[in-house]
Amino acid sequence: xxxxxxxxxxxxxxxxxxxxxxxxxxxxxxxxxxxxxxxxxxxxxxxxxxxxxxxxxxxxxxxxxxxxxxxxxxxxxxxxxxxxxxxxxxxxxxxxxxxxxxxxxxxxxxxxxxxxxxxxxxxxxxxxxxxxxxxxxxxxxxxxxxxxxxxxxxxxxxxxxxxxxxxxxxxxxxxxxxxxxxxxxxxxxxxxxxxxxxxxxxxxxxxxxxxxxxxxxxxxxxxxxxxxxxxxxxxxxxxxxxxxxxxxxxxxxxxxxxxxxxxxxxxxxxxxxxxxxxxxxxxxxxxxxxxxxxxxxxxxxxxxxxxxxxxxxxxxxxxxxxxxxxxxxxxxxxxxxxxxxxxxxxxxxxxxxxxxxxxxxxxx
Amino acid sequence: xxxxxxxxxxxxxxxxxxxxxxxxxxxxxxxxxxxxxxxxxxxxxxxxxxxxxxxxxxxxxxxxxxxxxxxxxxxxxxxxxxxxxxxxxxxxxxxxxxxxxxxxxxxxxxxxxxxxxxxxxxxxxxxxxxxxxxxxxxxxxxxxxxxxxxxxxxxxxxx
Numbered sequence: 001x002x003x004x005x006x007x008x009x010x011x012x013x014x015x016x017x018x019x020x021x022x023x024x025x026x027x028x029x030x031x032x033x034x035x036x037x038x039x040x041x042x043x044x045x046x047x048x049x050x051x052x053x054x055x056x057x058x059x060x061x062x063x064x065x066x067x068x069x070x071x072x073x074x075x076x077x078x079x080x081x082x083x084x085x086x087x088x089x090x091x092x093x094x095x096x097x098x099x100x101x102x103x104x105x106x107x108x109x110x111x112x113x114x115x116x117x118x119x120x121x122x123x124x125x126x127x128x129x130x131x132x133x134x135x136x137x138x139x140x141x142x143x144x145x146x147x148x149x150x151x152x153x154x155x156x157x158x159x160x161x162x163x164x165x166x167x168x169x170x171x172x173x174x175x176x177x178x179x180x181x182x183x184x185x186x187x188x189x190x191x192x193x194x195x196x197x198x199x200x201x202x203x204x205x206x207x208x209x210x211x212x213x214x215x216x217x218x219x220x221x222x223x224x225x226x227x228x229x230x231x232x233x234x235x236x237x238x239x240x241x242x243x244x245x246x247x248x249x250x251x252x253x254x255x256x257x258x259x260x261x262x263x264x265x266x267x268x269x270x271x272x273x274x275x276x277x278x279x280x281x282x283x284x285x286x287x288x289x290x291x292x293x294x295x296x297x298x299x300x301x302x303x304x305x306x307x308x309x310x311x312x313x314x315x316x317x318x319x320x321x322x323x324x325x326x327x328x329x330x331x332x333x334x335x336x337x338x339x340x341x342x343x344x345x346x347x348x349x350x351x352x353x354x355x356x357x358x359x360x361x362x363x364x
Numbered sequence: 365x366x367x368x369x370x371x372x373x374x375x376x377x378x379x380x381x382x383x384x385x386x387x388x389x390x391x392x393x394x395x396x397x398x399x400x401x402x403x404x405x406x407x408x409x410x411x412x413x414x415x416x417x418x419x420x421x422x423x424x425x426x427x428x429x430x431x432x433x434x435x436x437x438x439x440x441x442x443x444x445x446x447x448x449x450x451x452x453x454x455x456x457x458x459x460x461x462x463x464x465x466x467x468x469x470x471x472x473x474x475x476x477x478x479x480x481x482x483x484x485x486x487x488x489x490x491x492x493x494x495x496x497x498x499x500x501x502x503x504x505x506x507x508x509x510x511x512x513x514x515x516x517x518x519x520x521x522x523x
Contacts (some may be wrong), residue, residue: 298403
């Protein structure tokens with residue numbers, strides 16, 4: 001009998017256990033949670049890499065970029081030995097367009113360190129309009145625009161908070177830019193390395209700023225320039241800025257957290273190796289492309305984490321000169337402060353309107 | 365013989381019950397008040413049945429800077445929920461203890477953008493949680509570190 005009694009108690013205990021573990025109770029007085037501190041006395045608070053209201057970071061993006069018609073003009077080009085290769089030329093370009101895709105995946109995402117790695121692939125196709133070919137034939141550099149120009153890059157971002165206000169931000173990338181094809185892939189010794197390091201402060205949930213130095217190809221050729229970051233959101237969360245000067249700067253208007261409009265500019269640039277043509281390959285030539293994109297951008301959530309970005313603006317040519325490597329090395333001009341070495345060939349582009357649309361999976 | 369079988373049955377049941385209680389007790393280490401890395405909020409984790417839930421119990425900026433009224437869930441995609449006060453809002457839902465200091469099958473809600481993410485919680489030590497919100501697969505996510513809070517006076521009395 002005693003045994004059955006014991007068994008009954010056991011079953012009852014098991015059955016009621018579930019009911020006993022409901023530890024929640026509705027409460028309206030939250031004042032008891034104001035005077036709390038870390039249980040672990042050694043715990044530190046670190047600032048976050050983001051502020052309130054910023055446009056969402058992209059984990060994966062897939063986009064398409066289209067520039068309207070423009071004219072490309074080129075001077076004469078001479079070989080290393082001073083022999084003429086091509087004469088002056090001018091060509092009307094139809095559409096310049098191509099896919100832009102990439103991803104940024106967090107490798108380490110901790111309060112004390114955030115490390116992301118990314119891959120990107122951009123392709124630019126030129127729809128040339130054959131007309132008015134000079135008597136000497138098409139300029140050979142202009143002629144290379146029958147090939148797609150490609151950028152294949154690997155990048156990394158490291159955010160290291162020093163405390164709850166200060167941080168260090170590092171961004172680095174290695175890009176393979178040129179008119180290569182995948183069947184005739186360009187060697188990795190043509191990789192272009194860019195990097196930026198900033199020290200910054202995040203005085204509040206709605207403001208962060210930083211200053212630093214960048215090694216960049218954004219203006220088309222290698223430069224070392226100071227950079228300034230200033231991200232800010234106003235008290236109403238409706239207005240803000242997203243600035244990493246001189247790379248990009250925008251004023252943000254938040255219609256609601258799923259609909260944003262940005263107005264500003266971005267500096268884009270690459271140094272494209274002329275690789276496909278065997279004769280030009282031997283000439284060690286690179287096109288230094290730098291452009292300013294003045295634009296309006298509308299970003300909105302299509303569904304949950306799937307966002308669309310639609311940009312429209314004006315592409316202003318900053319530089320489109322062809323440069324020759326000197327003994328395999330790039331010439332550092334630093335806006336003429338270090339060197340005023342002439343380019344192998346100077347070119348100009350007129351300025352078209354452009355549109356760019358992308359589908360983005362955004363980060364939590 | 366009959367009595368022996370009965371005793372064996374009781375033994376098995378008590379063993380199972382002990383294991384069950386132990387599993388539950390281990391999971392209960394999650395209970396308490398925690399602070400996300402941004403320090404903007406404090407979240408109290410409670411247990412209802414076998415599942416764990418976390419409610420916002422403190423906000424660094426409790427009032428809307430424009431209206432001066434207590435903040436509500438104004439970014440919720442469901443318009444009918446936009447007047448619900450953020451303080452008291454259940455932002456962690458449905459976590460189940462899986463053993464090895466891991467709680468899974470739950471979701472985390474971000475009031476800043478109104479998104480709900482899949483989420484796992486890993487207790488790295490008794491006062492630290494790795495909270496990973498993700499989209500679909502864990503690789504597409506972000507981990508935030510939460511720290512356990514306790515009453516200041518209690519801490520002082522320990523010294």
